[in-house]
Amino acid sequence: MKTIVSRIAWLWILPVVLVAWEVSTRAAQAVYFPPPSVILARLHELWFSGPAAHVFLTDEAAHHLLPSLGRLVAGWAGACLVAIAAGIALGRSAVLCDVFSPLIHFFRSVPPPLLIPIFMTMTGIGTPLQLTAIVFGVSWPVLLNSLDGARYVDRQYLETCEVFGISRFRRLTRVILPAASPKIFAGLRISVALALIMMILSEFIGSTEGIGYRMLVAQSELDVPTMWTAIVLLGILGFVLNAAFLRFERHVLTWHRGARKTD
Amino acid sequence: MLEISDLTHSYGAYQALGGVNLTVAEGELVCVVGPSGCGKSTLLRSIGGLLRPTGGRVLVQGRPVEKVPDDLAIVFQDYSRSLFPWMTVADNVSLPLRRRGGDRRSRDTAAMEALEQVGLPAAAGKYPWELSGGMQQRVAIARALAYKPALMLMDEPFGSVDAQTREDLEDLVLQVRRSSGMTIVLITHDIDESVYVGDRVVVLSKSPATVVGDLRVELPEPRDQIATREHPDFVHLRAEVGRLVRGMRSGGPAAAETGAETGAEAEADSPELDPATAEPAPVAPKA
Amino acid sequence: MTNARKALRGVLGVAGFLLVMEALGRTGIIDPYLIPLASTILTGAARLLTNGEFLSQVGVTLSSCAIGLLLAVAVAVPLGMAMGTVPAVERSLRPLVEFLRPIPSLALLPLAMFLFLSGEQGKIALIVYTSCWPLLINTLYGLRDVDPLAKETLRSFGFGSYDVVRLVSLPSAAPFITTGVRIAASVALIVAVSVELVAGGDGIGVFVTQASSGNRRDVVLAATLWTGVIGLLVNSLLAKAESRLFRWHRARAGEEAL
Ligand SMILES: Nc1ncnc2c1ncn2[C@@H]1O[C@H](COP(=O)(O)OP(=O)(O)OP(=O)(O)O)[C@@H](O)[C@H]1O
Ligand SMILES: [Mg+2]
Numbered sequence: 001m002k003t004i005v006s007r008i009a010w011l012w013i014l015p016v017v018l019v020a021w022e023v024s025t026r027a028a029q030a031v032y033f034p035p036p037s038v039i040l041a042r043l044h045e046l047w048f049s050g051p052a053a054h055v056f057l058t059d060e061a062a063h064h065l066l067p068s069l070g071r072l073v074a075g076w077a078g079a080c081l082v083a084i085a086a087g088i089a090l091g092r093s094a095v096l097c098d099v100f101s102p103l104i105h106f107f108r109s110v111p112p113p114l115l116i117p118i119f120m121t122m123t124g125i126g127t128p129l130q131l132t133a134i135v136f137g138v139s140w141p142v143l144l145n146s147l148d149g150a151r152y153v154d155r156q157y158l159e160t161c162e163v164f165g166i167s168r169f170r171r172l173t174r175v176i177l178p179a180a181s182p183k184i185f186a187g188l189r190i191s192v193a194l195a196l197i198m199m200i201l202s203e204f205i206g207s208t209e210g211i212g213y214r215m216l217v218a219q220s221e222l223d224v225p226t227m228w229t230a231i232v233l234l235g236i237l238g239f240v241l242n243a244a245f246l247r248f249e250r251h252v253l254t255w256h257r258g259a260r261k262t263d
Numbered sequence: 264m265l266e267i268s269d270l271t272h273s274y275g276a277y278q279a280l281g282g283v284n285l286t287v288a289e290g291e292l293v294c295v296v297g298p299s300g301c302g303k304s305t306l307l308r309s310i311g312g313l314l315r316p317t318g319g320r321v322l323v324q325g326r327p328v329e330k331v332p333d334d335l336a337i338v339f340q341d342y343s344r345s346l347f348p349w350m351t352v353a354d355n356v357s358l359p360l361r362r363r364g365g366d367r368r369s370r371d372t373a374a375m376e377a378l379e380q381v382g383l384p385a386a387a388g389k390y391p392w393e394l395s396g397g398m399q400q401r402v403a404i405a406r407a408l409a410y411k412p413a414l415m416l417m418d419e420p421f422g423s424v425d426a427q428t429r430e431d432l433e434d435l436v437l438q439v440r441r442s443s444g445m446t447i448v449l450i451t452h453d454i455d456e457s458v459y460v461g462d463r464v465v466v467l468s469k470s471p472a473t474v475v476g477d478l479r480v481e482l483p484e485p486r487d488q489i490a491t492r493e494h495p496d497f498v499h500l501r502a503e504v505g506r507l508v509r510g511m512r513s514g515g516p517a518a519a520e521t522g523a524e525t526g527a528e529a530e531a532d533s534p535e536l537d538p539a540t541a542e543p544a545p546v547a548p549k550a
Numbered sequence: 551m552t553n554a555r556k557a558l559r560g561v562l563g564v565a566g567f568l569l570v571m572e573a574l575g576r577t578g579i580i581d582p583y584l585i586p587l588a589s590t591i592l593t594g595a596a597r598l599l600t601n602g603e604f605l606s607q608v609g610v611t612l613s614s615c616a617i618g619l620l621l622a623v624a625v626a627v628p629l630g631m632a633m634g635t636v637p638a639v640e641r642s643l644r645p646l647v648e649f650l651r652p653i654p655s656l657a658l659l660p661l662a663m664f665l666f667l668s669g670e671q672g673k674i675a676l677i678v679y680t681s682c683w684p685l686l687i688n689t690l691y692g693l694r695d696v697d698p699l700a701k702e703t704l705r706s707f708g709f710g711s712y713d714v715v716r717l718v719s720l721p722s723a724a725p726f727i728t729t730g731v732r733i734a735a736s737v738a739l740i741v742a743v744s745v746e747l748v749a750g751g752d753g754i755g756v757f758v759t760q761a762s763s764g765n766r767r768d769v770v771l772a773a774t775l776w777t778g779v780i781g782l783l784v785n786s787l788l789a790k791a792e793s794r795l796f797r798w799h800r801a802r803a804g805e806e807a808l
Contacts, residue, residue, distance in 0.1 A: 011645045032664045098556045099563035109736070109781035113744040114755065114774045117762035122584055156344040159313050162330070163337045164359030164410060174358065178349040196654040197740065204659070204748045212656075219660035231657050238652035259348040259392040 075134030087146025145187025149180030270319035281471025297467030618677025630689025669751030692726025
């Protein structure tokens with residue numbers, strides 16, 4: 001109980017910052033920094049004043065928010081699954097590893113945004129472009145990390161499997177995958193942020209819907225509060241995804257932290 | 264059960280095994296002692312099919328070892344890396360049992376039984392890294408026991424347990440051997456232990472390792488921690504093995520041929536047995 | 551011996567990839583209009599080396615990244631030191647950091663386009679914002695790793711807290727900070743290019759936009775190729791420097807963040 005209270009007490013900085021922001025922007029009449037109260041009002045009006053049947057989402061929100069989210073999640077999850085599978089398959093073979101590593105390192109180093117113009121000429125604008133962009137951005141770090149993780153599995157783990165005749169399938173699912181998982185998660189953690197970047201960017205450049213698109217429209221109309229609502233929404237999205245991911249990681253990798261602590 | 268002839272192995276230019284000859288009969292418990300770094304683990308890994316020796320022959324149950332023989336279990340020296348940290352103790356013990364068939368329930372009871380044998384029934388739901396080193400070592404032993412192999416290889420299995428537990432585990436090995444007829448090759452750095460547990464004690468020279476002594480232990484059965492260790496034959500055997508390990512000329516008949524030639528160099532480089540010497544680091548390919 | 555074999559396999563992999571792409575293009579399985587032949591891209595890349603326009607655009611992007619990184623180091627490392635050595639500062643600022651860090655930097659791009667008159671400044675501002683987080687997190691991570699005994703030893707000899715920071719904390723955190731710089735550098739390149747694609751101005755992103763609006767896919771891919779090579783070089787140089795400078799310390803990479 002006491003710890004919860006003190007934990008909440010340590011959040012004092014958040015309301016302080018908000019109030020300071022409110023007061024100073026009102027006093028300074030800053031054009032590009034509307035007070036939080038204005039942003040909040042606009043946020044409600046634009047996105048969340050819809051009917052209860054639609055979980056209070058407005059048509060605007062349904063039109064821009066949901067497609068963004070859907071593409072983000074589908075693109076990210078699909079790319080991660082494929083990249084983890086491919087990474088582990090390659091990582092288990094020294095030859096394949098050596099052959100493909102330089103290529104994968106190279107593709108990992110290409111800033112993925114640069115390829116959006118090329119993707120656009122292949123897919124046109126819209127969902128296929130967003131999916132391609134997200135998939136490309138996410139795949140390489142996950143692939144690289146999974147490959148690394150599967151490659152450097154402790155030799156004695158594999159010898160133990162051999163000695164006790166553990167089947168190939170079980171070896172893969174119960175030994176290699178868990179042993180590689182700290183590395184895999186390091187790749188996934190980067191990929192969450194990259195997926196967000198690629199989503200926003202591909203919506204800026206080639207889309208007629210989505211939060212990024214809506215944001216750019218607001219910017220060109222000099223509609224500063226609406227632009228800020230998009231910033232807030234994207235911020236919340238980033239925060240929630242990150243928190244969910246960390247929670248999941250903490251759950252899956254409990255053993256890893258425990259084992260490291262006793263080293 | 265096990266026939267080793269002229270077994271040699273070199274790591275690159277370094278020769279670890281210099282022609283080992285050893286035969287182990289079915290149901291026998293053979294202890295292997297030798298100075299630290301002499302090649303005991305190397306010998307064990309060749310028997311277990313984890314390492315392809317550069318020369319010589321290993322037959323397990325009459326068949327040459329090419330991969331890990333079917334009915335074999337190993338208790339690894341490096342206990343901390345032989346248990347999977349992402350599985351509970353019970354899962355670690357029961358994982359290999361799938362190969363033995365049976366449903367989940369029978370596997371779980373078998374795992375529990377083995378954990379009780381090593382005195383760790385309470386640790387079943389814990390993770391290996393929540394246990395002390397000695398407890399982890401006992402879990403590794405339980406895993407091998409539950410597997411019920413025909414041939415069990417143990418690499419310094421009691422290296423990091425306290426004296427009391429050590430005695431209990433020694434008696435456990437004796438009892439398991441008696442009840443199941445398992446053949447056991449046990450590597451140890453403890454001379455007392457080798458004499459107490461073994462039907463035979465095989466002494467290796469420092470590397471390149473050869474067999475410099477092969478003593479039959481004739482002590483009254485069942486063995487008893489107090490009485491056996493007071494037995495005059497025990498005291499005599501222990502001294503004998505100690506001399507062999509230190510590379511001194513031995514009065515025993517078995518060591519006479521090879522003991523002398525390795526003696527000189529072994530003395531120069533103190534072959535003090537050092538249980539703390541760890542195995543070489545895992546050979547992971549560099550990034 | 552094994553290294554040579556490894557390198558050989560890598561070379562074979564790259565050559566094989568290029569050959570396969572070439573063959574797929576020539577047989578029409580991949581429309582060479584959509585993805586130009588590997589040979590076309592490679593010759594295009596060779597030609598870019600003498601293209602003054604391209605080289606100056608690369609220079610612009612790299613200098614924005616460098617300036618942004620330097621500013622970020624100047625901001626984030628002292629802040630991290632303050633947070634890492636004074637627990638009250640850390641506990642106060644933590645919530646703010648946790649809320650700000652996950653905000654995708656590109657969400658701030660339209661705002662930056664308003665705030666900064668020149669696109670260059672806006673770009674650098676965003677680079678600073680993004681690069682700050684991995685630097686800050688790694689500095690904190692490194693300070694947490696400092697051996698308390700070393701600090702107490704120093705205190706017991708009468709050194710003040712400034713000396714403790716200078717003599718113990720900073721050196722032990724240095725490898726982590728270097729790792730932070732390496733992560734930040736790769737993030738900075740991504741952000742720089744993104745800003746250039748959206749907001750224009752100068753830089754590789756602009757060069758690519760122009761090439762693609764002129765439908766020169768080969769030039770786009772050739773420029774992308776060079777950017778990838780630059781990213782690879784920067785990363786491996788920093789990694790090498792890291793392992794050389796801090797050989798005594800097997801630097802564990804801190805949290806990577808974008
Ligand atoms: N993978 C390897 N590569 C190179 N040399 C090795 C390797 N494994 C072992 N050696 C060397 O071979 C010799 C024998 O090693 P081995 O592990 O068999 O000794 P050991 O008798 O088990 O020692 P200990 O009692 O310390 O466990 C040692 O000198 C060691 O340095
Ligand atoms: Mg050994």
